[in-house]
Amino acid sequence: MRAGRSGSAVVLAGTLALGTFTAPTAEAADTGITVSNLVLNNGKPIIVGISAEVTPDFAFRKTWPSGVKAGDANTYPFLYRGTTAAKGYEGDDGIHMSYVITYSDYSPSQCEGELYIDPRYTLDSNSDATTWKIGVMARIWKNGQSKSTEYLTGFGTVRVKRAAKVTVNASPEPVAKGKTLTVAGTITRADWVRHKYTGFGGKSAKLQFRKAGTSTYTTVKIVKANSAGALKTTVTASADGYWRWTFGETDTTGGATAAGDYVDVK
Template sequence: MRTGRPGTMAVLVGALALAALDVPAAEAADTGITVSKVVVNSGKPIIVGITEEKLPPISFHMNWPSGYDLGDADGDPFLYHDTTVSKGADGGGIYTTSYTCYEDGSHAANCEGELIIKPRRTLDSNNDATTWKIGASALLWGTDGQPEHEYLTGLGTAQVKRAARATVNASPEPVTKGKTLTVTGKLTRADWVKHAYTGYSGKSAKLQFRKAGTSTYSTIKIVKASSTGALKTTVKASADGYWRWTFSETATTGGATAAGDYVDVK
């Protein structure tokens, strides 16, 4: 379904405009539509948990042939991986919810909208934490009311990563100055198969300390998590302050930092 006003066009999408309009695919057609300058999530990785719906922004530029109006052309982008662009368009991809295009010249428009990711429906494997390709479904409505359709490829990539968490506990509290302080914690990350946060096995995390009355954390040591994601180490208590575990993102997983645990040193 398409709605709009002169100079703009809003495209409401289910899976893709093509599917919503029940138009037969004709991949060999040359619509003359081009899609370029695609930016997903402001160029940042999309970090996804296990339940929260994500709506990463998407923007792109679209051109269409002379002799047609903005309302005659669709250039609906989507993400896909480990398959062909046509199969990615038919299912297993990440699609737009809607987008609006603003004409900026002769047969050209700048468009912006949102993708939608529902972890339980969109992501069914932890292998989905990878680099996704960007394709587009181009649809041109002819003067005879019949559409031409093709899939566009080579429009860029976007990263989708598993969300992660870190916890911390420092004890005993309070502790005598110079005595041993035990700092534990756990690293977990989203498992899109089990629909739960599970232990981040073997991941190294930084133990950091911020002295009371200051604003900067310093790294004290680096510890590798156990097979269940557990962290444990000991330090000498020297001053009142906050302890935390932190780690940076990887190719498949977002980073995480625990809220500081305050320890009173007597």
Template sequence: MRTGRTGTVVALAGALALGALAAPTAQAADTGVTVTNMVVNGGKTIVVGPTEVKRPKFSFHVTLPGRLTLDDVDVIPFLYRYDTTPAGAWRSGGILPSGVGCGDAPSGGYNCSGDFSVDRSTLDSNGDAATWKFAVLAKVWSGDEFKTEEYLTGLGYERVKRSARVTVNASPEPAVKGRPITVTGKITRADWALDRYVNYGGKQATLQFRKAGTTTYKAVRTVTANSTGDLRTTVTASYDGYWRWSAGGTATTSGAGSTADYVNVS
């Protein structure tokens, strides 16, 4: 690679140095560069709130054809949505890296790593809660002269989901044995267009109970939130213990679990 590119660690935040890395254009060709073993975020789903910045880590292995070295090639990973093209996502709307670093691998080739920057500038629609594919843009240079590029795809995929939250309150505290306890809560999820958490109406959540002195929660019943995301149910007070809500995830939204609310029963 040229000085200051992937051979050390390259800062690619903001405009991703697009003036240096994406401005040259040439007919795409088979560069001979291969990428394998790409892992993003440890294989776990990327869950993003309404305003936070997530920096999921990535790693991959790259092999170069015999005539090329790290001084000749940029290997820049990115994520693109299932309904876009790699080239289109690279220029606008893709999840791009903050930096990439590559070094010699013991078995040959190079091991590369870094992190992506996932924030409001990329996730500007709730429709972005979807499957994103892995790709690497390989750009070949001769000194400072750009030669060709290739989009390497079929490297895997990643789910990106909206973050969900749920609260809990059990009352009265303390409760009288044999009398009712009312357990309420509210479930919300990130809205990337509005930059805040919004009501998650119609979502089901399971009320769970853990008896004092034990370590295991047991499901009590499943409740469906009303249109404003409110949860409410009544149970009979029997034992001292902890009450909480648990909601499963969907294809677009993460699961959520509340903290526990302890109720003493007398």
């Protein structure tokens, strides 16, 4: 991973992550700042594609020592892995992001904001799709100078996942009742090295059918994609309706569902 662009506020290091996680209270001994009830992205995994910016929300509760102004007690959430929290925040072994945060002038304060992830600048390895740790940098300022800095940990872990897509094409259209219908498609997922969607080889997907005039899809069979991510199977045409491919999330990749392809059965 590499450092990302600065946004409208502070730059931080970390990862995307999810899993509704309400963190325990962590206190910085030197700064006296405490952080508790940290929640990221309402408990959903962060799914990242190849170009669209992703901005997961976060919220936490903060307290700071009496006699310290609110603006001088800073807390910067970040995400990191495979290293210490300090190196994750300060170095290139975290994903650097910026965020906007709001809080009151009174302690305790409820803080809210969002992390900023641009895959074009902050992700350069598909191995970044993994478990990350959550940290908070705590800093006290005095007279415009940094007085003390600490890195709070113990907030649990979150995951970042590669976005996925799936297409569908049922043919021939129209088709005679009782004849063979071929349903094809392709599963792809974000490649953060090449910055494009590439085949998700070996992934299994459900072929589903929804009869015209109904609202529920039913799974007909499960098919495994080839090494290039291609799906293909045959079924017997019996009624007008919609065909689609769908699959769920894995540890590294998000799920996807194709829009239904309508087939007229004569």
